[in-house]
Amino acid sequence: MSMELIVALSMGAALFGTGVYGALSQTNLVMIMMGIELILAAALVNLVAFWRYLHPDAMEAQMFLLIVMTVMAVEMAVGFGVAIARFRSRGSVEMEEAQELKG
Amino acid sequence: MSLQVFFLLVFGGAAVWFGIVVFLTHSMVRSALALLFSQTAIGAMFLVMQAEFLGVLQIMMMATEMSIMAIFMVMFMMDPGGLGEMDMKHQRKTSLAAGLVAFFGALAVAVFADWGPVATDIPDAGEQVRLLGFELLGRSMLIFESAGLTILTAMIAATAVAVQARERKPKP
Numbered sequence: 057m058s059m060e061l062i063v064a065l066s067m068g069a070a071l072f073g074t075g076v077y078g079a080l081s082q083t084n085l086v087m088i089m090m091g092i093e094l095i096l097a098a099a100l101v102n103l104v105a106f107w108r109y110l111h112p113d114a115m116e117a118q119m120f121l122l123i124v125m126t127v128m129a130v131e132m133a134v135g136f137g138v139a140i141a142r143f144r145s146r147g148s149v150e151m152e153e154a155q156e157l158k159g
Numbered sequence: 160m161s162l163q164v165f166f167l168l169v170f171g172g173a174a175v176w177f178g179i180v181v182f183l184t185h186s187m188v189r190s191a192l193a194l195l196f197s198q199t200a201i202g203a204m205f206l207v208m209q210a211e212f213l214g215v216l217q218i219m220m221m222a223t224e225m226s227i228m229a230i231f232m233v234m235f236m237m238d239p240g241g242l243g244e245m246d247m248k249h250q251r252k253t254s255l256a257a258g259l260v261a262f263f264g265a266l267a268v269a270v271f272a273d274w275g276p277v278a279t280d281i282p283d284a285g286e287q288v289r290l291l292g293f294e295l296l297g298r299s300m301l302i303f304e305s306a307g308l309t310i311l312t313a314m315i316a317a318t319a320v321a322v323q324a325r326e327r328k329p330k331p
Contacts, residue, residue, distance in 0.1 A: 058274070058277035059160075059161070059164050060161070060163050060164055060167060060208075060277075061274060061277060062269055062270060063164055063167045063168060063171065064167055064171070064204070064208065065265075065266075065268075065269035066171075066266055066269055066270075067167065067171030067172075067174065067175060067204070068265065068269075069261075069262050069263075069264075069265030069266040069269055070171075070175040070178075070262055070266075071174060071175055071178055071197075071201075072261050072262065072265050073258045073259060073261045073262025073263075073265070074175060074178040074179055074181075074182075074258065074262075075178070076254075076257050076258045076261040077182065077254050077255060077257065077258030078178075078181065078182045078258075080250065080253065080254035080257055080258070081182065081248045081249065081250060081251055081254035081255070082182065082247060082248060083247050083248065083249050084235075084247050085235075086187075086228070086231060086232050086235060087181075087182070087190065087247065089228075090181055090182075090190065090191075090194050090228070091182075093194065093198075094178050094181070094194075094197070097174075097178075097197070097198060097201050098265075100201065100205075100217070101171075101174075101201060101204060104204070104205050104208050104210050104213060105208065107210065108208040108209060108210060108278075108281065109208075109274075109277050109278060110274060110275065110277070110278060111278065112278045112280070112281035112282065113278075113282070115287075115290045115291050115293075115294040116294065116299065118210070118212075118213060118287070118291050118294070119291065119294050119295060119299045119302070119303070121213055122295075122303075122306070123302065123306055125216070125217075125220060126306040126309060126310060128224070129220075129224070129310060129313075130309060130310060130313040132224060132227075132228070133310075133313045133314055133317040134313050134316060134317050134320075136231055136317065136321070137316065137317030137318065137319075137320040137321045138320060139231065139235060140320070140321035141320050141321055143235055144323060149235050150247075152249065
């Protein structure tokens with residue numbers, strides 16, 4: 057078993073855990089988005105590790121990585137759009153003050 | 160310990176540490192900068208894993224993205240400098256437990272799963288870009304085009320949501 061693969065996946069796991077903590081613990085919309093960015097970054101690390109150490113000839117992995125980067129960009133764009141709309145209407149992006157969004 | 164493992168530990172450790180700093184500091188600017196350093200360290204990990212094109216792409220893309228994020232954070236936060244040490248966390252114990260479960264769960268899979276034989280030979284940087292180009296403009300073209308279209312749709316949707324609605328003048 058490759059030590060390099062395990063180290064890379066372990067770092068991905070640590071980034072994932074940090075991102076989950078951040079996304080759940082923060083009250084500010086922008087900070088929640090930062091947690092989600094870390095979760096997606098962990099997915100990127102794992103994808104590159106799988107490509108490099110298991111299937112270096114399969115370029116689908118790199119293509120998939122570009123798709124995840126696209127998701128990161130889309131998440132930022134839509135998230136900031138929602139943040140601006142929220143800030144204009146309520147003057148704050150604190151999620152503690154967004155109780156009306158509860159179903 | 161091979162040189163690759165050493166550098167993976169260094170840059171991976173830096174990425175995780177700066178990721179933690181994002182949620183430790185009270186200053187929003189520092190949070191954005193910490194996330195920028197974390198993403199840059201991840202780009203360096205890609206370079207260590209010999210994915211040169213993706214590593215450079217990650218560093219360039221995240222440098223831009225995090226700079227924009229820093230501007231938004233300064234705009235939106237009540238205390239962007241963190242001088243008032245406002246507490247912006249809730250459900251701390253649940254979040255910490257969820258984070259730890261996620262970490263140890265993923266770590267257990269990484270350590271105990273049978274990943275099979277490890278590849279030793281990989282295409283060089285130029286060959287990787289050539290193969291990726293053929294992949295993007297060949298078999299995966301539809302997916303690639305869909306990603307572009309998704310970004311365009313998201314840009315239009317985000318602008319439509321963010322633009323202030325004009326009040327219509329009442330008809331005389």
